[in-house]
Amino acid sequence: MTQKITTFLMFQKGDAEEAMTFYLSLFDDAKVIDVNRYGPGEPGKEGTLKHATFALAGQEYMCSDSSVQHGFTFTPSMSLWVGCDSEEELERLYTALLDGGQPLMPLDSYGFSTKFGWVNDRFGVSWQLNLP
Known part of the structure; x- marks a missing residue:
């Protein structure tokens, strides 16, 4: 294997x-x-x-x-990075993931990409969305 x-x-x-x-x-x-x-x-x-x-x-x-309750959950220090093919895709994903979630970095140009956004979704999972 x-x-x-x-x-x-x-x-x-x-x-x-x-x-x-x-x-x-x-x-x-x-x-x-x-x-x-x-x-x-x-x-x-x-x-x-x-x-x-x-x-x-x-x-x-x-x-x-988990069948056991733990004293920890998801944290933004570990996130899922998504390279988007278009601005429309990036905005669609950001909007969907933000519904019930929390913005960490609003959609904007931060100098390292054309457009970028970072969000914790409603389940606590952290997503970084990037348009190169």
Whole structure:
């Protein structure tokens, strides 16, 4: 087996599937690869995601609903970087991700790109959107 590194998103409020479905709706080249749910008698809430794998723009991600509450959550120090092909795409993604979320850097030209925006989405996941 070839070694592979995959981003893993751990959710604690039972919203991993909602987040995954939302992310899949944002990108044309997106698909669910595998879903495994908690069943009766297992430590997580029945029906929530024990583990799921999905792909966005050819990159695989994993996510789960943690059955254990932790003293930490997502932080902007680790973010998902999206290189956008057009200003329209960048603005569409920024607007969608900002809905219920928090802007970290509003859409603007910051000198290192044509247009850039950084946002924490409503699930707490941090996204940097760039138009080279």
